[in-house]
Amino acid sequence: MGITRRDLLTATAGTAILGSSVIPRIGFGATKTVKIGFLAPLTGEVSAWGLPGLYGCEVLVKNINAAGGVKIGDDTYTLEIASFDDEYLPDKALQGFKKLVSEEDVKFVMMLGGDPWPGVQRFANQSKMLATTLLPSDLSPDTPYLLAPCEVHPIYNVTGVEYLARNFPDAKRAVICAQNDSLGIPSVATYEAAFEAAGIEVVDVNIFDPATTDFAPLVTSLLAKKPDIFCYDTAYADFVNLIAQQLHNQGYKGLQISCTCDNYPQIVEKTSKEFMEGFIFQFPDFDDPMLNEPFINFPEPNKFFADYNAAHPGTWTAVSWEYPSIVLQWIEAAKMAGSIEPMQVLEAMKGKPSWPHIFGEADWWGQDLWGINNALVGKWPVVVIRDGKAVIAEYGDIPAWWAKNKDVMIKRMRDRNQMWDQRA
Amino acid sequence: MDIILQTCVNALVASAFFALMAVGLVLIFGVMGIINFAHGELYMVGAYLVWYFYASQGWPFLAAVLAAFLIVTVIGLLMERTLFRPMRDNPLGGLINSIGLLFILQVLAVQVGGVGLMKNVPPAYRGSLDLLPGVSIGNQRLVALVIAAALLVCIWYFLTRTKVGWALRAVAQDRDAAALQGINIDRISMLAMGLGAGMAGVAGALIAPLTRVEPYMGHGVIITAFIVTIVGGIGSLSGAVLAAVLYAFFHTFVTTYWNGTVATMMGLLIMLVVLIVKPTGIMGTRVSE
Numbered sequence: 001m002g003i004t005r006r007d008l009l010t011a012t013a014g015t016a017i018l019g020s021s022v023i024p025r026i027g028f029g030a031t032k033t034v035k036i037g038f039l040a041p042l043t044g045e046v047s048a049w050g051l052p053g054l055y056g057c058e059v060l061v062k063n064i065n066a067a068g069g070v071k072i073g074d075d076t077y078t079l080e081i082a083s084f085d086d087e088y089l090p091d092k093a094l095q096g097f098k099k100l101v102s103e104e105d106v107k108f109v110m111m112l113g114g115d116p117w118p119g120v121q122r123f124a125n126q127s128k129m130l131a132t133t134l135l136p137s138d139l140s141p142d143t144p145y146l147l148a149p150c151e152v153h154p155i156y157n158v159t160g161v162e163y164l165a166r167n168f169p170d171a172k173r174a175v176i177c178a179q180n181d182s183l184g185i186p187s188v189a190t191y192e193a194a195f196e197a198a199g200i201e202v203v204d205v206n207i208f209d210p211a212t213t214d215f216a217p218l219v220t221s222l223l224a225k226k227p228d229i230f231c232y233d234t235a236y237a238d239f240v241n242l243i244a245q246q247l248h249n250q251g252y253k254g255l256q257i258s259c260t261c262d263n264y265p266q267i268v269e270k271t272s273k274e275f276m277e278g279f280i281f282q283f284p285d286f287d288d289p290m291l292n293e294p295f296i297n298f299p300e301p302n303k304f305f306a307d308y309n310a311a312h313p314g315t316w317t318a319v320s321w322e323y324p325s326i327v328l329q330w331i332e333a334a335k336m337a338g339s340i341e342p343m344q345v346l347e348a349m350k351g352k353p354s355w356p357h358i359f360g361e362a363d364w365w366g367q368d369l370w371g372i373n374n375a376l377v378g379k380w381p382v383v384v385i386r387d388g389k390a391v392i393a394e395y396g397d398i399p400a401w402w403a404k405n406k407d408v409m410i411k412r413m414r415d416r417n418q419m420w421d422q423r424a
Numbered sequence: 425m426d427i428i429l430q431t432c433v434n435a436l437v438a439s440a441f442f443a444l445m446a447v448g449l450v451l452i453f454g455v456m457g458i459i460n461f462a463h464g465e466l467y468m469v470g471a472y473l474v475w476y477f478y479a480s481q482g483w484p485f486l487a488a489v490l491a492a493f494l495i496v497t498v499i500g501l502l503m504e505r506t507l508f509r510p511m512r513d514n515p516l517g518g519l520i521n522s523i524g525l526l527f528i529l530q531v532l533a534v535q536v537g538g539v540g541l542m543k544n545v546p547p548a549y550r551g552s553l554d555l556l557p558g559v560s561i562g563n564q565r566l567v568a569l570v571i572a573a574a575l576l577v578c579i580w581y582f583l584t585r586t587k588v589g590w591a592l593r594a595v596a597q598d599r600d601a602a603a604l605q606g607i608n609i610d611r612i613s614m615l616a617m618g619l620g621a622g623m624a625g626v627a628g629a630l631i632a633p634l635t636r637v638e639p640y641m642g643h644g645v646i647i648t649a650f651i652v653t654i655v656g657g658i659g660s661l662s663g664a665v666l667a668a669v670l671y672a673f674f675h676t677f678v679t680t681y682w683n684g685t686v687a688t689m690m691g692l693l694i695m696l697v698v699l700i701v702k703p704t705g706i707m708g709t710r711v712s713e
Contacts, residue, residue, distance in 0.1 A: 042539075042540075043534075043539040043540070044539065044640075045636075045638070047539060047540040047541070048540060048541050051539075051540050180685070206683070207683075208683070208684050208685070209684050209685040209688065211643075211644050211688075212684050213635045213636060213641070213644055213645075214434075214438060214634075214635065216434040216437070216438075216565075216676075217431065217434050217676045217679035217680040217684070218679065218680075218684065220427060220430045220431055220434060220680050221427075221679070221680040221681065224426070224427040224680075237541055238541060238542045238636045238638075241542070242634075242635065242636065245547070245562075245634070246562075248552075249552040249560065249561075249562035249565070250430070250552070250560055251552070251554070251558075251560055262541070263541060263544075266544050266546075269546055270546055270547060270550075315540070315541075317541075
């Protein structure tokens with residue numbers, strides 16, 4: 001049996017995380033520093049999907065550096081995260097991207113993506129800078145240097161719906177609510193496709209203004225449709241929190257499904273364990289035993305979760321592990337390339353049809369939806385709240401779903417003007 | 425029928441908050457002639473104080489609301505003394521000062537509470553009251569509604585049944601004539617500012633468990649408050665209350681049956697129409713030069 005890429009990744013990054021108390025520090029020569037750019041919303045209402053990612057990267061990098069750094073080619077590097085708050089605004093993102101590339105000399109830039117990406121795209125191409133997004137809807141044939149190597153939002157949402165349909169076959173009427181932005185709308189199209197594929201009728205879709213503060217009317221409106229399933233789409237963390245409270249207050253007792261459920265203990269506290277029982281979403285806590293499966297490409301997730309919560313208690317969200325997992329992938333690619341230069345690292349990553357995604361081996365994919373195979377798509381966890389605690393129920397298979405329902409998804413995406421050729 | 429009644433309940437709660445905000449704004453404008461752009465941030469400070477005292481320090485919710493009222497009232501008094509009184513003859517200066525304070529309060533909130541996810545303020549009164557089958561109101565909302573309504577009644581009583589209230593209204597009608605009657609304008613201005621600020625603080629405090637508590641939460645609220653005061657008639661307290669109720673019902677029904685974005689757009693449109701057709705608002709009166 002040969003050494004797999006997972007073994008390699010685990011051996012490199014994993015030994016670093018284990019720390020010097022477990023594995024002797026390697027006697028490297030003089031170390032250099034490589035800077036990694038972090039360009040995401042650190043303030044404002046989308047910051048829940050930026051700031052916790054920065055925290056996660058800092059925890060990861062601290063452990064890696066404490067264990068001696070990483071050896072790439074003939075050099076040993078310590079890692080440094082250079083961050084910039086794009087406030088989820090295109091012009092701020094461009095300002096940040098330029099600063100990170102020109103002044104900080106970063107070797108790749110991690111972004112949340114979404115609204116800020118169009119502001120950055122031209123400069124990113126001109127500077128030939130390797131960049132990553134959590135939102136593959138940013139991808140198009142015009143983004144050759146942009147990868148979505150971790151999160152394939154919103155496509156993985158189909159796994160939650162598939163799980164729901166299989167376990168609750170009597171649930172046939174769904175309502176969807178989503179904020180009107182680049183996170184909400186493609187997710188609506190995805191949920192519509194997933195529900196259609198599962199034989200569930202979407203009886204209402206309410207696309208609301210992100211400035212909404214009182215969700216009572218929205219909930220009243222949607223509950224009037226007598227749904228069996230309430231879908232939060234990719235609503236911001238605060239929105240899920242407030243909408244759940246309203247659902248609870250207005251007596252909803254049906255199924256709930258969402259892309260994320262950040263800070264769910266708060267929601268459990270504000271509503272009840274009974275109300276939140278069976279809530280389906282897509283982002284696990286990292287103390288979940290199912291993350292210790294052999295195909296998981298993230299060294300010691302449980303320890304990472306503990307380290308993170310010790311350093312930043314109460315801030316864990318969907319992205320706390322995603323950006324760090326991208327850092328680990330970059331390390332793996334840089335080692336393979338023997339270089340930290342962006343184009344060589346990109347070539348190493350894209351040089352093979354598949355690559356070790358955090359949830360197992362995954363394929364470079366996306367031509368049909370985004371016109372370019374720059375997203376890693378494979379398995380994705382379906383998470384369910386049981387007795388007030390999020391647990392992984394299963395790993396859904398996105399390519400398998402796609403093989404069966406590709407046409408439905410493309411139709412729904414086109415109906416919502418979310419295909420890459422519709423996004424001018 | 426359920427949905428209509430539930431929407432009425434939702435609108436009733438919204439009415440109370442819109443009225444609290446608008447009446448405070450009108451009091452300040454009526455007496456001092458200053459449009460207080462920082463009014464939304466006073467609401468934000470009230471919410472943050474409840475987060476701090478109730479959610480973080482474990483005070484009883486109502487004690488935290490009282491503390492928020494008192495502290496924001498004091499902030500209002502200080503605003504009057506330091507920002508607005510020196511600008512009494514320069515309304516534009518007062519407006520600019522209030523905009524400056526708006527930013528200062530936002531930055532202070534960021535410094536104190538950070539940014540990111542909303543501050544977690546659990547409801548003090550859990551569960552809900554079933555009014556009819558399919559029609560319910562959350563207990564936290566019910567308590568907030570009762571307190572807000574009681575406060576509005578108290579304000580009405582104070583303004584219409586007490587000498588100080590009469591003095592306040594007299595200053596709002598004609599400052600010079602009121603001064604000739606021996607009314608202390610400085611004191612009345614402080615009272616109006618303190619009361620108006622305190623009401624904004626209470627509104628924020630009561631709604632803290634029901635909304636996003638974050639440094640910029642005052643933005644949307646101040647826009648609504650301006651719509652209500654303009655539609656009601658700038659300077660008219662009864663107009664503000666009436667417009668708050670009408671606007672809340674209109675906005676809530678349009679949101680429920682159509683869309684929240686459309687509701688806000690139509691609200692602004694109504695404000696424009698009122699400004700064109702009846703610039704004095706529903707209950708405002710024309711003042712001749």
